[in-house]
Amino acid sequence: MRYLRVTDAHPLVQSHPSPSTASEPRIQGWCPGALRPMPSGDGLVVRVRPTLGRLTPLQAQGLAGLAQQYASPMLELTSRANLQLRGVCPDSYPALINGLRTLGLLDERADIEGRRNLLLSPFWTDSDGTPAICEALTLALAAPDAPTLPGKFGFALDLGAPPVLRAGSADIRLERYGGQVLVFADGAPTGACVPLEQAAQTAMELARWFVASGGVVNGRGRMARLLQRQALPTRFTATPVPPAPAAVQPVGDSATGMVVGLEFGQLPADTLYQLASLAPLRLTPWRGLVMEGLHTAPALPELITNPHDARLRVMACTGAPGCTQALGPTRALARFLAPLLPAGRTAHVSGCSKGCAHHGNTLTVVAADAGYHLIDHGTAQSAPDATGLDAQGIAAYLEQQRLHAPYV
Ligand code: SF4
Numbered sequence: 001m002r003y004l005r006v007t008d009a010h011p012l013v014q015s016h017p018s019p020s021t022a023s024e025p026r027i028q029g030w031c032p033g034a035l036r037p038m039p040s041g042d043g044l045v046v047r048v049r050p051t052l053g054r055l056t057p058l059q060a061q062g063l064a065g066l067a068q069q070y071a072s073p074m075l076e077l078t079s080r081a082n083l084q085l086r087g088v089c090p091d092s093y094p095a096l097i098n099g100l101r102t103l104g105l106l107d108e109r110a111d112i113e114g115r116r117n118l119l120l121s122p123f124w125t126d127s128d129g130t131p132a133i134c135e136a137l138t139l140a141l142a143a144p145d146a147p148t149l150p151g152k153f154g155f156a157l158d159l160g161a162p163p164v165l166r167a168g169s170a171d172i173r174l175e176r177y178g179g180q181v182l183v184f185a186d187g188a189p190t191g192a193c194v195p196l197e198q199a200a201q202t203a204m205e206l207a208r209w210f211v212a213s214g215g216v217v218n219g220r221g222r223m224a225r226l227l228q229r230q231a232l233p234t235r236f237t238a239t240p241v242p243p244a245p246a247a248v249q250p251v252g253d254s255a256t257g258m259v260v261g262l263e264f265g266q267l268p269a270d271t272l273y274q275l276a277s278l279a280p281l282r283l284t285p286w287r288g289l290v291m292e293g294l295h296t297a298p299a300l301p302e303l304i305t306n307p308h309d310a311r312l313r314v315m316a317c318t319g320a321p322g323c324t325q326a327l328g329p330t331r332a333l334a335r336f337l338a339p340l341l342p343a344g345r346t347a348h349v350s351g352c353s354k355g356c357a358h359h360g361n362t363l364t365v366v367a368a369d370a371g372y373h374l375i376d377h378g379t380a381q382s383a384p385d386a387t388g389l390d391a392q393g394i395a396a397y398l399e400q401q402r403l404h405a406p407y408v
Contacts, residue, residue: 033110034046037093041318043071060273061276070088074266075268079358081284125256153223155173168285171185215230251286251312258297263304267302274298314334315348316350337349365394
């Protein structure tokens with residue numbers, strides 16, 4: 001592999017003084033919540049986890065108002081289909097929390113909020129079992145005897161046909177299997193097939209096994225990692241997990257409603273307010289929204305409705321200066337790279353090797369102490385194929401390599 005080093009600074013990628021001095025990021029074993037906000041370079045990050053991944057018009061308009069009053073007016077949609085407010089100053093935080101409580105967007109306690117890590121297919125229906133399983137899991141995770149799960153441990157409720165969440169982060173997956181539900185551990189080839197009424201309890205059984213089998217180390221742990229050293233209980237080896245279906249189109253019309261994308265999941269409060277006046281909104285793990293029951297989207301430039309839009313090909317975290325751990329800016333570089341990527345290929349620009357915005361293998365660019373590392377096909381933690389690049393260097397690399405393999 002030939003390494004490129006380009007030293008001329010590109011106007012899009014000026015070096016940025018970062019409070020972080022080490023290349024190694026601080027890996028936090030938890031995600032921010034509303035009751036457990038995370039400090040960042042631009043204030044507190046307050047993450048809201050709406051029930052069923054759905055905002056009523058009243059909730060969405062209320063959230064837009066809270067963002068305008070107490071936070072940055074640019075909200076963010078996350079890859080776990082949550083919505084977060086940034087830039088909250090500690091003095092405003094109590095008023096913001098009161099507002100979220102009034103809107104019915106708060107859990108009772110921070111530990112319950114932390115465990116209620118449920119990723120739902122945005123195409124769920126009243127009849128596919130999702131609301132019932134979601135409610136049962138929510139109750140089980142809030143019960144006094146609930147297992148103490150790591151902060152990033154989550155459940156994917158993916159009961160449509162075909163499933164759409166295989167690429168999403170989850171430790172226990174629930175999918176439709178004929179008239180039943182297949183409950184399986186992330187990364188496992190087999191699972192347990194049970195009637196819908198037993199699905200939540202079976203998922204909790206698997207979660208308890210995870211804890212009892214030593215899946216949690218220093219408060220952290222993921223199912224796929226545990227499976228590398230532990231065999232599953234016999235019950236979860238009976239039914240083969242079907243192969244993953246083709247990746248879902250992240251924007252376009254659907255039976256549930258119009259799915260729209262937003263660049264980097266950034267959602268202006270004004271836009272949220274306008275959309276809320278048209279329909280209830282569901283959050284997607286593709287950092288977009290489903291406008292329930294609508295089959296066209298309003299003509300707003302920030303809404304992405306064309307699946308070939310270059311903005312859908314790039315992912316980028318907050319980067320500098322918003323994140324204290326960032327070693328460089330991200331989004332301007334991602335915008336620059338988007339049109340240079342051939343159709344069907346994606347890129348992830350990360351402010352540090354933590355790689356918050358995307359955990360899968362793809363063309364990855366990571367800010368480093370000097371310039372950017374480039375990883376041909378991997379994650380932000382993979383060994384770099386090129387180092388010390390700036391924007392022009394990365395563009396030259398793309399041209400030189402003429403990457404042909406499709407990226408996931
Ligand atoms: S990946 Fe991005 S958002 Fe996450 S810690 Fe690093 S710089 Fe911050």
